[in-house]
Amino acid sequence: MKETKIVVKDLNLFYGDKQALKKITMDIPDKRVTAFIGPSGCGKSTFLRVINRMNDLIDHVKIDGEVYIDGVNIYDRSLDIVNLRKNVGMVFQKSNLFPKTVYENIVYGPRINGIKDKKVLDEIVERTLNQAAIWEEVKDRLNDNALSLSGGQQQRLCIARALAVEPEIILMDEPASALDPISTAKIEELIHDLKKQYTIVIVTHNMQQAARVSDQTAFFYLGELIEFDRTTTIFTNPSKKQTEDYVTGRFG
Amino acid sequence: MEDKEFFQKAVNSKYAKKIGKHTRLKESLIKIFFAVNGTMALIFIILIFVFLFKEGFKALDHIGLLDFLYLDRPDASGNIERVFQWYPTSEEPRYSLIPLLIGTFLTAFPATIISTLLGVGAGIYLSEVANPKFKEFLKPMIELFAGIPTVVLGFIMLVVGASFFNDILHPANRLNAFVASIGLSFVIIPIIASLTEDALHSIPNDLRMASYGLGATKWQTISKVILPAAFSGVSASILLGFGRAIGETMIVLMCAGNAANLTSNIFLSVRTMTATIAAEMGEVSQGSDHYYSLFFIGIVLFTITFFLNLIAEIIINKMRKKNTF
Ligand SMILES: Nc1ncnc2c1ncn2[C@@H]1O[C@H](COP(=O)(O)OP(=O)(O)OP(=O)(O)O)[C@@H](O)[C@H]1O
Ligand SMILES: [Mg+2]
Numbered sequence: 001m002k003e004t005k006i007v008v009k010d011l012n013l014f015y016g017d018k019q020a021l022k023k024i025t026m027d028i029p030d031k032r033v034t035a036f037i038g039p040s041g042c043g044k045s046t047f048l049r050v051i052n053r054m055n056d057l058i059d060h061v062k063i064d065g066e067v068y069i070d071g072v073n074i075y076d077r078s079l080d081i082v083n084l085r086k087n088v089g090m091v092f093q094k095s096n097l098f099p100k101t102v103y104e105n106i107v108y109g110p111r112i113n114g115i116k117d118k119k120v121l122d123e124i125v126e127r128t129l130n131q132a133a134i135w136e137e138v139k140d141r142l143n144d145n146a147l148s149l150s151g152g153q154q155q156r157l158c159i160a161r162a163l164a165v166e167p168e169i170i171l172m173d174e175p176a177s178a179l180d181p182i183s184t185a186k187i188e189e190l191i192h193d194l195k196k197q198y199t200i201v202i203v204t205h206n207m208q209q210a211a212r213v214s215d216q217t218a219f220f221y222l223g224e225l226i227e228f229d230r231t232t233t234i235f236t237n238p239s240k241k242q243t244e245d246y247v248t249g250r251f252g
Numbered sequence: 253m254e255d256k257e258f259f260q261k262a263v264n265s266k267y268a269k270k271i272g273k274h275t276r277l278k279e280s281l282i283k284i285f286f287a288v289n290g291t292m293a294l295i296f297i298i299l300i301f302v303f304l305f306k307e308g309f310k311a312l313d314h315i316g317l318l319d320f321l322y323l324d325r326p327d328a329s330g331n332i333e334r335v336f337q338w339y340p341t342s343e344e345p346r347y348s349l350i351p352l353l354i355g356t357f358l359t360a361f362p363a364t365i366i367s368t369l370l371g372v373g374a375g376i377y378l379s380e381v382a383n384p385k386f387k388e389f390l391k392p393m394i395e396l397f398a399g400i401p402t403v404v405l406g407f408i409m410l411v412v413g414a415s416f417f418n419d420i421l422h423p424a425n426r427l428n429a430f431v432a433s434i435g436l437s438f439v440i441i442p443i444i445a446s447l448t449e450d451a452l453h454s455i456p457n458d459l460r461m462a463s464y465g466l467g468a469t470k471w472q473t474i475s476k477v478i479l480p481a482a483f484s485g486v487s488a489s490i491l492l493g494f495g496r497a498i499g500e501t502m503i504v505l506m507c508a509g510n511a512a513n514l515t516s517n518i519f520l521s522v523r524t525m526t527a528t529i530a531a532e533m534g535e536v537s538q539g540s541d542h543y544y545s546l547f548f549i550g551i552v553l554f555t556i557t558f559f560l561n562l563i564a565e566i567i568i569n570k571m572r573k574k575n576t577f
Contacts, residue, residue, distance in 0.1 A: 057464060059384070086467030096458035099481055108476070109466040158462075165466055 005030035005169065005199045006051060011065030013046060013055065020046045022223045024065070028216075033191060033200045035214035035231065037207070039246070042220040044203045045093075048171045051201065052088035053081050069169070086113065089162035093174040095154035097161070102149070103142040105157060109165035124164050132160035133190050152183025159190065170194065172202040176209065188213050207247055211235050219243045308551040311544035320349050320548065338512040338523065340532070340542040347545050349552060351512040355522030358429040359504050360497035362518060363436035367497075368490050371441045375448025375486075380474050391449060398442035406506035409435035414507065423519035427509035430518045435503040440493040447492065451485025452478055484568040491564040495557045501526040525549045 006028035013021035020043045028034050036044040049055045050067060053074065067074050074084055086109075097105050106128055107121045115121060125142065129135035134156040138149065146157060155175055162170060172191075176184040191200060191213045204210050210217055211231060218228040219242070227234065227243045238244045262268055311320075323346050327333040337346040374394065378387050414431045417423065423430065455478050463473040479486065501524075509521025510531065529546050536543045 052465065054461065054465065057461070082467050082469055084467075085465060090461075090465040092458065092461065092465075094458060096456075096462040098459060098462065098477055108463075108468075112466070112468050112472050112476070161462075161466065 003030045004028070005069065006201075007066075007068040008050075009066040009068075011047075011050065011063070011067060013043075013050065014062040015058075016060045020223050021050070024225050026218060026225060026228050028199065028201060030199050031195055031197070032215040033195050033202060033213050035210040035217045036201065036203045036220060037205070037210050037217060037246070038220035038226075040205075043223045044220055045173050047220070048090075048173055048201060048203055051169070051171055052085050052090055054085075054090065056081060086165050087167050088169045088171060089165060089167035091155070091158050091162055091170065091172040091175045093177055095151065095158050095178075097146040097154055097157060099145065099147055101143050102138050102146045102157065105146045105161050106164050109161065113165065128160040128163040129157075131163055131190075131194070132156045133186060133193075134160060150183075152179045152186065155179060155183070155187065156190065159187075163194075167198070169199045169201070172200065174203050174205060177205065184209070207235070207249075219246060221246070304547060304550050304554060307544060308547035311541070311548040314541045314544055315347055315548075319347050320545075322348050322350070336514050338528065340545060345541065347541075349525070349549065351514045352523055352525045352528055352549065353552075354514060354516075355429070355504075355508065355512065356498055356524040356526070358516070358518060358522050359432040359436060359508055359524055360494060360500075361433075362430065363433035363440055363497045364490065364494045366433065366437045367440035367444050367493050370437070371444025371489070371493065372448050372486060374441065374445035375452060375489075376474060376479075378445065378449040379452035380470070380478065391446065394442045394445050398439065398446070400438075402439060402500060402502040403506075405435055405438050406503040409438075409503065410506045421519065424517070425509050425511070425519065425521040427507055427521055428519045429508055429522045432504045432508035432522075432524075433518070435507045436497050436500055439500060439503065440497050443496060444489045444493045447489030448482075448486050451482040451489065454485070455481045484570075487567055488564045491560050491567075495560045498560075499526060499553065499557060501530050505530055525553050529553075 004027045008024055008026050008028075011021055011024040012019060024047065036047065038044055046055065050063065051069075051074075055061045055063065063075065065075075069084075069088070073079070098108065100108070103125055106125045107115075110121060110124050115124075126135065126139075129138060134153060137153060138144075138157070141149075146154065149157060155178075159170075159172075159175070176187045179187065188209065191202065194200060195215075202210075202213065214231045216228065217231045217234040219226045219234065219238075219240075221242055227238055227240045229238070233239075234243060235247055238247065244250075322334050322336050324332050324334050325344065335346060336348040336350040338348055338351050339346040378391055378394075382390060409431060410427070413434060414426055417431055417434070418426045421430075459477050459481060460473055463477045468476070504524045505527040508524060508527065510523045510527055511521035512523040512528075513520050515522065529549055532542070533546055536546060
């Protein structure tokens with residue numbers, strides 16, 4: 001077993017009075033792919049947003065419990081949230097590129113980190129687009145509007161943009177749910193390559209996808225973490241009845 | 253396929269329901285109602301347009317285009333002197349629009365700059381900073397402010413504002429372009445603030461999330477993502493505010509002092525085009541040169557605002573097409 005990157009202890013989250021996460025405790029390993037599965041509304045996205053404190057941007061959210069990354073409590077009052085988000089990148093379900101050029105989208109993160117040197121920025125663009133396996137497709141279109149790319153290209157560009165700030169952890173919320181099978185395959189391949197360097201947490205509704213890309217899988221139900229184990233175990237020999245029902249499609 | 257059988261089904265089919273006569277009549281009446289409404293509005297606009305230009309262009313027969321710029325006349329020692337004066341009631345009338353144009357811009361331009369700074373700032377605050385509950389209270393208040401009759405604002409500026417600035421700045425004229433532009437700002441700020449808020453609010457939340465997710469601060473997100481994405485809407489709001497400042501009448505009539513000075517000094521009295529029309533139209537005899545010249549001012553005003561709107565439209569369209577910044 002690899003080293004642990006993220007430790008979550010007794011985490012409760014409330015939207016107003018409504019509890020969306022209940023006493024979640026789990027250890028997420030370093031440089032592995034961890035998949036979150038579960039029926040719609042069970043709190044997967046909410047939990048993902050706990051890890052980079054995106055929930056802070058939503059009104060009326062109350063959180064208690066502890067979350068540590070590399071031993072640091074990220075809910076410490078004095079923690080620099082902006083710095084946290086630089087190190088924990090996020091890819092959203094719907095591609096959310098800026099209405100800027102391909103190039104400007106990638107360099108946005110590095111620029112706000114103070115990198116001004118054109119040569120360094122050029123290198124970052126080429127490196128991250130290569131990492132996201134999209135360099136060949138867009139290298140002649142760097143100055144085109146990013147929104148003119150296809151949906152699959154846009155999503156990979158979002159991944160490249162997230163990589164450009166050199167995070168250690170990448171959170172992906174159903175990154176391939178709106179894509180065709182070929183684009184999906186490309187993203188999955190990409191995730192496979194990225195885990196050598198990054199800790200990846202991915203939410204997916206696609207069981208096969210979870211089985212293909214992840215090392216560990218966590219099954220959530222109604223805000224609770226029901227089962228968390230190696231992916232092969234979850235899919236072939238789960239210890240909870242609910243998990244088995246869900247992964248075999250006999251749910252509800 | 254048994255064709256006959258298939259088509260016999262039509263008799264009892266639920267797809268066979270025909271549209272009712274009443275429905276059809278109602279639909280056409282509704283259509284006609286809106287068509288008439290739309291055309292009426294258009295016809296009125298065209299009529300106003302035609303009247304303005306018909307009367308205004310008569311001025312060119314009587315006065316001549318150059319006379320609207322300057323008048324060359326001999327001074328005491330017999331030298332030809334070129335004067336830029338608006339003095340239509342003199343023995344030797346002078347019709348230069350230059351001092352009036354200067355008066356208009358010397359009030360409208362500073363007002364737009366002040367209103368842009370404060371209005372865009374207020375729009376950003378409303379859309380991005382204020383908590384939603386407070387915003388729900390504040391935005392209608394600001395919009396209410398835009399509804400205060402300008403004569404009231406002009407009156408307050410005339411009585412309170414002018415004295416205040418007179419005491420602290422000691423301008424050459426108590427009523428001047430500066431006082432008028434402050435007065436105008438009260439009208440323009442709410443317009444720009446409200447439209448800027450609309451423009452920023454229409455930017456999808458996804459973009460904010462993307463920016464925060466990359467480790468941007470709130471201010472970086474606003475200045476580098478939200479404002480550029482809303483650029484066309486924000487510039488349109490500024491141009492609209494500018495157009496309103498040029499067209500506004502009551503405040504400048506009451507606060508700008510109305511002396512048609514040829515000056516770049518914002519602390520001197522000026523006379524705007526709108527104030528000139530408003531002040532003189534009532535006393536002028538119909539059909540006189542002076543009468544037609546006021547219509548000509550109307551044409552100039554109309555043309556300026558027309559081009560302002562055109563430019564705003566072009567900017568917006570260009571941005572929309574490129575959709576990039
Ligand atoms: N901003 C919010 N305000 C209030 N309640 C919310 C908010 N976001 C999510 N919730 C609620 O929290 C619960 C968990 O939502 P969440 O989006 O995390 O589910 P999910 O597992 O990601 O679902 P899906 O698979 O459909 O994306 C749901 O009941 C949802 O209605
Ligand atoms: Mg979700």
